[in-house]
Amino acid sequence: MDGNFLLLMVLLMTLLGMAAMAISGPSASKATRRRVGLIRARHSGSHEAILEARMRKAISNRDTGTELKMLTSLVPNPENLTKRLRATGKKWTLNNYMLTCAGLALTLCAIMFIREYPPLLAVMISLAVGLGVPHMWVGRLIAKRVQKFTAKFPDALELMTRGLRSGLPIAETLGVIASEIPGPVGEEFKLITERIKIGKSMDQAMQETADRLDTPEFQFFVISLTIQRETGGNLAETLANLATVLRQRSQMKLKIRAMSSESKASAYIIGVLPFLVFGLISYINYDYMSPFYTPDPAGLFGLSLMQLIGIGGMCWMAIGAFIMAQMINFEI
Structure with missing residues (x-):
């Protein structure tokens, strides 16, 4: 002691x-x-x-x-x-x-x-x-x-498309997005404009943001700018098409979430119910549940049999939750 x-x-x-x-x-x-x-x-x-x-x-x-x-x-x-x-x-x-x-x-x-x-x-x-x-x-x-960024990113692309069609250079459109779009999109584009102002190239500033966010949506945007700079073409039309594709991806994700919402709710209820019942019984009759709280020096790692059974049950529940999470995880 x-x-x-x-x-x-x-x-x-x-x-x-x-x-x-x-x-x-x-x-x-x-x-x-x-x-x-x-x-x-x-x-x-x-x-x-x-x-x-x-x-x-x-x-x-x-x-x-x-x-x-x-x-x-x-x-x-x-x-x-x-x-x-x-x-x-x-x-x-x-x-x-x-x-x-x-x-x-x-x-x-x-x-x-x-x-x-x-x-x-x-x-x-x-x-x-x-x-x-x-x-x-x-x-x-x-x-x-990332979810907030993905939801607002198509709006930023459309704003950038309108700016390019009105004759603004791409650096000015980035500044407009930083000041007009709230949330993570405005913060990230503000960082991009600040890096460009202190001497970094646009490719370097974009790539640093892409590495930090690590989202396919922004990677598509960086690749589109790189290809347009090397091969030429109508950048406004390319960004407009990209915004449409990103909105369709977002709609597909929302459909998958809606279709799997009932299964998720059932999994949450089934997963929380044992712990809720355990807590209620412990509160109502602590003496009945005392073996779960009393260690046993002669047991494995100093645990009683009831504690070992409880740990094993939680491990099996964690495995089941992981399997169910993988069943509804779709790559789009």
């Missing part, structure tokens, strides 16, 4: 230290001087001051490599994880993500130690939750943002 208490205190102290590091930021004096410099550059009318402000913004947005320290050194492929964080549209860094994972794992581990669970089991479950839950949450944010 003394060893468990000492380990619990070490975990709590580590958690408090990580929370302090996450909350603490740069010094107030440096932040104040930086803001004053940006305000002066913004309100200065000289060309040199405007160019300097753009370069400062570009430098502040680049990767400095200072975030790849501490917990981030444990990540096997930090470039892919950084790309996923950027795809969410949030200003999250790799350090923030790893601190969140470690804090969640340490909190759950401390709670399980207080409940006197076996140390090996507590560490394994804490690591699984600490690494799995943030990964799933980031994936959910990426999917939601």
Whole structure:
């Protein structure tokens, strides 16, 4: 018991230290001087001051490599994880993500130690939750943002088509999309225009956005621009046809979602029902469900027979949910 208490205190102290590091930021004096410099550059009318402000913004947005320290050194492929964080549209860094994972794992581990669970089991479950839950949450944010981008992207192509037919150059139409289309589409096209202003070519700016979004719709758009630049042709007509194709793809996805909605609802009800009944019975008659909450030191990994049966049932339910999800996942 003394060893468990000492380990619990070490975990709590580590958690408090990580929370302090996450909350603490740069010094107030440096932040104040930086803001004053940006305000002066913004309100200065000289060309040199405007160019300097753009370069400062570009430098502040680049990767400095200072975030790849501490917990981030444990990540096997930090470039892919950084790309996923950027795809969410949030200003999250790799350090923030790893601190969140470690804090969640340490909190759950401390709670399980207080409940006197076996140390090996507590560490394994804490690591699984600490690494799995943030990964799933980031994936959910990426999917939601990509969905919003895909829904508004045909409108951006039609706006770009009208601008090209009215005689505007393609760079001006990109600026119009950035200012007129709300949501992720406007944000991404604004980043494209900013990259072009600081000296990058249009192909480089487009490809960086395509790599971050990783959607076939935007890849089609980049390929169309590349082919038109190499072979010539009516770009407005090409983009109009592309917008029509993307709308048809979106309609087909909506039809598939509508046809599979009944099966999804049934799967959600069947999947939630065992946990709901388990929680209600535990609340009504805790003594009857106490074997599920009481560890057995003589059992496998310190688990009782009821706990092993419950874990096995959850594994089979996870396999069934994965199979059903693959059955309604269609590539269009």
